[in-house]
Amino acid sequence: MTIGILALQGAFAEHADMLDRLDTAHVTIRKPADLERHFDGLILPGGESTVMGKLLRDLELLEPLRERICGGLPVMGTCAGLILLAGEVEGGAPVFATMHVRVRRNAYGRQDDSFDTEDDFRGIGRIPMTFIRAPYIVSVSGGARTLAETGGRVVAAREGNQLGCAFHPELTGDLRVHRYFLDMVRAAENHI
Numbered sequence: 001m002t003i004g005i006l007a008l009q010g011a012f013a014e015h016a017d018m019l020d021r022l023d024t025a026h027v028t029i030r031k032p033a034d035l036e037r038h039f040d041g042l043i044l045p046g047g048e049s050t051v052m053g054k055l056l057r058d059l060e061l062l063e064p065l066r067e068r069i070c071g072g073l074p075v076m077g078t079c080a081g082l083i084l085l086a087g088e089v090e091g092g093a094p095v096f097a098t099m100h101v102r103v104r105r106n107a108y109g110r111q112d113d114s115f116d117t118e119d120d121f122r123g124i125g126r127i128p129m130t131f132i133r134a135p136y137i138v139s140v141s142g143g144a145r146t147l148a149e150t151g152g153r154v155v156a157a158r159e160g161n162q163l164g165c166a167f168h169p170e171l172t173g174d175l176r177v178h179r180y181f182l183d184m185v186r187a188a189e190n191h192i
Contacts, residue, residue, distance in 0.1 A: 001024060001025065001040050001041070001182070001185060001186065001189070002024075002025040002026060002027060002037075002038055002039045002040055003019055003024055003025070003026045003027075003039060003040065003041045003042070003043060003182075003185070004026070004027050004028075004029045004034075004037075004039035004041070004042045004043070005019075005026055005027070005028055005029065005042075005043045005045065006029050006042065006043065006044050006045060006052070006056075006061075006065075006081075007028035007029060007030050007045075008030060008047075008051075008052055008055040008056070008059070008061075009047045009048060009051050009052055009055065010045040010046050010047020010048065010052065010080060011045045011046045011047060011078075011079075011168065011170055011171070012028065012043075012045045012047075014045070014168075014170040014171060015043045015045050015078075015170045015178075016028075017170070018169075018170050018175060018178045019178065021175060022175060022178060022179065022182065024182060026039075027039055029042070029061065029065075030059075031059055031061070032059065032060055032061060032064070035061070035064050035065075040073075040074070040185050040188070040189060041073065041074040041075065041076070041181065041182070041184070041185035041188075042065070042068070042069070042073055042074070042075045042076075043075070043076050043077075043078070043081070043181075044075060044076070044077040044078070044080070044081030044082075044084050044085065045078060045079075045080070045081055045170070046078050046079030046080045046081060046132065046168050046170075047079075047080045048080060049080040049083035049084055049089075049092060049095070049105065050092060052080055052084060052095075053084065053093070053095040056084075056095065062095065062096070065096070066096050066098065069085075069096060069098050069161075069162065070098060072160070072161055072188060073161065073188075074161040074162075074163075074181070074184045074185045074188045075098075075161065075162050075163070076162075076163040076164075076165070076177075076178075076181040076184075077162075077163070077164045077165070078164075078165045078167070078168055078169060078170065079132065079133075079134055079135065079165070079166060079167065079168055081164070081165075082101075082103060082135060082137075082164035082165060082166055083095070083103055083105060083135055084096050085097075085098055085099040085101075085162055085164050086099055086101050086102065086103040086137075086164070087099055087100050087101060087102070088101070088102035088103070089102075089103055089105060090102065090103065090104040090105065090138065091104065091105040091106065092105050098162060099144055099157070099159045099162050099164055100140070100141045100142030100143060100144040100159055101137050101138075101139065101140050101141070101144050101154075101157050101159075101164060102137070102138040102139045102141075103135045103136065103137055103138060103166075104135055104136055104138050105135050106133050106134075106135065114130075114131055114132040114133065114134075115130075115131050116128065116129065116130050116131070116172075117129050117131070117150055117151075119148060119149065119150040119155075120148065120149075121147055121148040121156060121176075121177065121180075122146075122147045122148065123147070123180065124176045124177065124180055125176075127148075127169070127172070127174055127176055127177065128172040128173075128174050129148075129150060129155065129167035129168075129169075129172070130167055130168045130169075130171045130172055131155075131166065131167050131168070132168060132171075134155075134166045134167060134168075135166050136153040136154060136155055136166050137153070137154035137155065137156075137157055137164070137166065138154075139154075140154060140157050142159065143159045143160060144157050144158065144159035145157060145158055145159070147163075148165075154166075155167055161184060161188050163180070163181055163184060165177065
């Protein structure tokens with residue numbers, strides 16, 4: 001199994017470190033030629049969603065990746081990556097728009113309003129969560145379902161092969177969210 005990591009901007013190196021700890025091969029996606037390499041799943045890291053959306057368009061990666069996601073490629077979006085997947089974005093424009101969730105950008109405030117907490121994640125248990133200028137999920141509809149909430153707000157959801165987290169599991173040292181995603185990738189491979 002090989003995981004592609006969008007590496008245009010943001011916390012892509014931290015996701016690579018987590019995959020290394022899980023003995024999982026990975027490749028970085030920076031330009032259209034990188035899409036010729038084989039990868040079974042995709043991680044969209046945290047960072048700045050507006051910048052990432054612009055770079056995806058400018059580098060002609062947006063449509064090819066959207067087609068793969070719509071075709072069933074398992075994808076995990078964290079923080080800005082969740083915003084990229086969201087069908088509706090308060091305070092911004094949708095990018096991939098493949099998940100039936102509405103998100104609010106920078107919902108918890110500025111950088112100095114960042115925080116750590118712990119809460120339950122369906123199918124995993126209680127996990128640490130790091131929020132940095134994070135969004136949260138305002139509403140879940142269609143085939144999307146809530147996986148985690150904290151403070152009465154939805155912070156993780158899944159729709160088919162798409163996993164979106166408002167927090168940064170790659171910054172906690174806890175491997176369980178990444179394992180959950182890798183299990184999604186394995187399940188998708190078994191259905192091909």
